[in-house]
Amino acid sequence: MPKKKSRREQERNREKPKSSKRWHDDLSPETKKSLLALAFFVGATITVLAYLGQAGTLGRYLYGGLSLMLGRGYFLATAAFVLGGLSFLLSLRERLYVSTLIGSSLFLIVSLGVVELIWGGRAGGYIGFGVSYPLAAIFDFWASIIILIAVDLASVLVIFNIPLFAIRDKDDMDEDEEIAEKEETVVVNIADTLKQIAETSKQTVLPKPGAALAPGAATRPEDDFPIMKRPPKYAYKRPPLELLNNDKGTPSSGDIKANANIIQRTLENFGIDVEMSEVSVGPTITQYTLKPAEGVKLSRILSLQNDLALALAAHPIRVEAPIPGKSLVGIEVPNRSIALVGLRSLLQERQYQESGAPLLFTLGRDVTGSAITADLARMPHLLIAGSTGSGKSVCMHGIITSYLYRNPPEVLRFIMVDPKRVELSTYNGIPHLLTPVITDPKKTIQALRWGVREMERRYELLAAAGARDLMSYNVKIGAGKESEEEPLPYLVVIIDELADLMVSFPREVEGSVVRLAQMARAVGIHLILTTQRPSVEVITGLIKANITSRIAFQTGSQIDSRTILDMAGAEKLLGNGDMLFLAGDTAKPRRIQGAFVSEGEVRRVVEFLRREEEAPIYDEAITEPKHDLGKQGLFGGDALDEDDPLYDAAMRVVIESGKASASLLQRRLKVGYARAARLLDILEENGIIGPGSGAKPREILVERQSAQQNPDERIEDEVA
Incomplete structure (x- = not known):
């Protein structure tokens, strides 16, 4: 009885479908352009040699035929070959x-038609005569010359794929920008504004074909910020794009066909049959996609990452199994040479220009080279984490710059916190700031508490107006002609280094951040937090639970990656802006090469705003302590304050005894445990005692002679 073949043998013996690819489909665009440029230059050389009689018998026939067809314009054939070769050699085209x-x-x-018109007598050969004779009969000499020269110039533009006026004077560009901005500042009355909003809600802007939007980045017209009822006294002059740098360099992935064969052969050596699919070359990495045979577990492919890295001589390699939305597995291999993604090209993309969402910002380009945008209003908060030098600060500058190009101060305001004192201080003086960039941790606590109070105030305004969110509130305010209320701007709180604040004031920072993350979305207050220390002490469980949209840059270990994204992958990134973006409404992160924004670009944009806009009017109350509002509880409950009649007695007890515990207050004050614990919480919030740390006693933070001084006054005195 014949032995039955195993399943693996059946899969190997199964007839593979024939590929419909042509022989040159696996060649890179750079190789194809080089081959075509070489062919054009060879053609130009042969025409010259044929004229000199150095191209043999075939050259003599070629010269005779071309002389008959081209006449005195023989060397125009050489010029046409040279122009085409230069076009391919300079890579002025992609695949056209x-x-x-x-x-x-x-x-x-x-x-040839121009030559025939000027010299006549078949100087342009039969081709020139066939072109010039009908034109001269219809338009006469001078009109025909003008038409042919215009078409000749158009042919050069087609060859090199350039506009007619590629280089313009800077004064002309500034003049055009002023005219365009004056046209944009026409004041629309309220009835027309509301009508436009209603009509816009029925339309949908289609994204650019092939340009993918990040999850959560698609914007609806009803999310657009409405036109304000009272226009500003002066029009907001957006910075020109010429202040920013464009993309630099061309990515090169080496021999794509050879790498695909290596991947397929390596997997076959381990008994995994795959069929190679398309290849996508991104700015930093190249993604090779493959389709495993039926019955192959993805875990087997994932376990071979080191073997693939060894075979390809590339490190690190990341395997995405499966690719979201496709029945394919992606092998991401670093490019041999990378391209620098500039913010200018991203701001010129269609999905950024045509979207009306005020909190839309650009992130970078994915593995296919498509621009990626995201909307903070949909996230509604963002956490950015990664190791030192991986690109967090550059990403944050890119987000801020995107907003400065998009929104006037009446639409968007910032509160920036920079404990390092060097990253965000450049933005001091822009009109979007509510307060100067905060560098003192104590003032940061007051600013976060002000944010909570502002959130509560906005909720009261929304409730009084019968509005559900900030957008509907501003629409109602704009519709009420006799209303004295002003539209509310969006507020983005940016904290550059969360770890430093969590070390100094962990309870206060976590409490305010958690409450804002839980409730502030509807009133237009959003958080952007960054940290280079992705540990559970900094990115706590409460913060992660309320901030679901995260960006992970390169990390030192898989543990740090899991702390940020709840999954591995960030440890295999390349650094220098290579990121994994996890939107709150997606299950898997997306790999993106972030836009590079240099310090000089940021400085030019800020100096432009300082020069063109009025000086900001800061609100000093944001960082001033409030003596009458108490302290914010960790979970957003009732505020802890000094209303408890035993507060002063409890403070004297802990200071005089030199220790603080619930049992001590129970004995001395004759109260229950719940009240004693609450008194300890109030003392800790007011800075009288330190936080509890297991079995160790709490630290007494004040001296006996300062026991009667208000804690907020102490903070204010220290700041002064």
């Missing part, structure tokens, strides 16, 4: 090879 061929042919034919 046919357009270059058409442009070169058009240049030759039209130029």
Whole structure:
């Protein structure tokens, strides 16, 4: 009885579908352009050698035929070959090879017509005569010359894929920008504004074909910030894009076909049959996609990452199994040479220009080179974490710059916290700031408490107006002509280094951050937090539970990656802006190469705003302590204050005894445990005692002679 074949043997013997690819499909665009440039230059050389009689018998026939067809314009064929070769050699095109061929042919034919018109007597050959004779019969000499020269110039533009006026004077650009901005500042009355909003809500802006939006980045027209009822006294002049740098460099992934064969052969050596699919070359990495055979577990492919890295001589390699939305596995290999993604090109993308969402910002480009945008209003908060030098601060500058190009101060305001004193201090003086960049941790606590009070105030305004969120409230305010209320701007709180604050004031910072993250979305208050210490002491469980949108840059270990994203992967990133973006409404992160924003670009944008806009009016109450409002509890409950009649007695007891415990207060004050614990919480919030740390006693933070001084007054005195 014949032995039955195993399942693996059946899979190996199964006839593989024939590939419909052409032989040159696996060649990179750079290789194809180099081959075409070489062919064009060879053609130009042969035409010259044929004219000199150095191209043999075939050259003599070629020269005779071209002389008959081209006449005195023989060397125009050489010029057409040279122009086409330069177009491919300089990489002025992506894949529009046919357009270059058409442009070169058009240049030759039209130029021959010009030669025939000027010299006559078949100077342009039969081709020149066939072009010029009908034109001269219809338009006469000068009109025909003008038409042919215009078409000749158009053919050169087609060959090199450039506009007619590629270089313009800076004064002309500034003048055009002023005219455009004056046109944009036409004041629309309230009835027309509301009508436009209603009509816009029925339309949908289609994204650019092939340009993918990040999850949560798609914006609806009803999320657009409405036009204000009272226009500003002066129009907001947006910074020109010329202040920013464009993309630099061209990514190169090496021999794509050879790498695909290595991946397929390596997996087959371990008994895994795969069918290679498309290849995507991104700014930093190249993604090779493959389809495993039926019955192959993805865990087997994931376990071979080190073997693939060894075979490809590339490190690190990341395997995405499966690719979201596809039945494919992605192998991400670092490029040999990378491209620098500039913020300018991202701000010119269609999905950024046409979207009306005020909190839309650009992140970078994915593995296919498509621009990625995201909307903070949908997140509604963002956590950025990664090791030192991985690109967190550059990403934060990119987000801020995106907002400065998008929103006037009447629409968006910032509170910036920079414990390092060097990252965000550049933005001092821009009109979007509510307060100067905060560098003191004590003032940061007061600013976060002010944010909580502002959130509660906005909720009261929304409740009184019968509005559900900030957008609907501003629409109601704009519709009420006799209303004295002003539209509320969005407020973005940016904290550059969360770890430093969590070390100094962990309870206060966590309490305010958690409460804002829980409730502030509807009133237009959003948080952007960054940290280079992704530990559970900094990114606590409460913060992670309320901030679900996160960006992970390169980390030193898989544990740090799991702390940020709840999954591995960030430890395999390349640094320098290579990130994993996890939106709150997606299950898997997306790999993106972030936009690079240099210090000089940020300085130019800030100096432009300082020069063109009025000086900001700061609100000093944001960082001043409030003596009558008490302290914010950790979970957003009732505020802890000094209303307890035993507060002063409890403070004297702990200071005189030199220790603080619930049992001590129970004995001395004859109260129950719950009240004694609450008194300890109040003392800790007011800075009288330190936090509890297991079995160790609490630290007494004040001296006996300062026991009667108000804690907020002590903080104010220290700041002064």
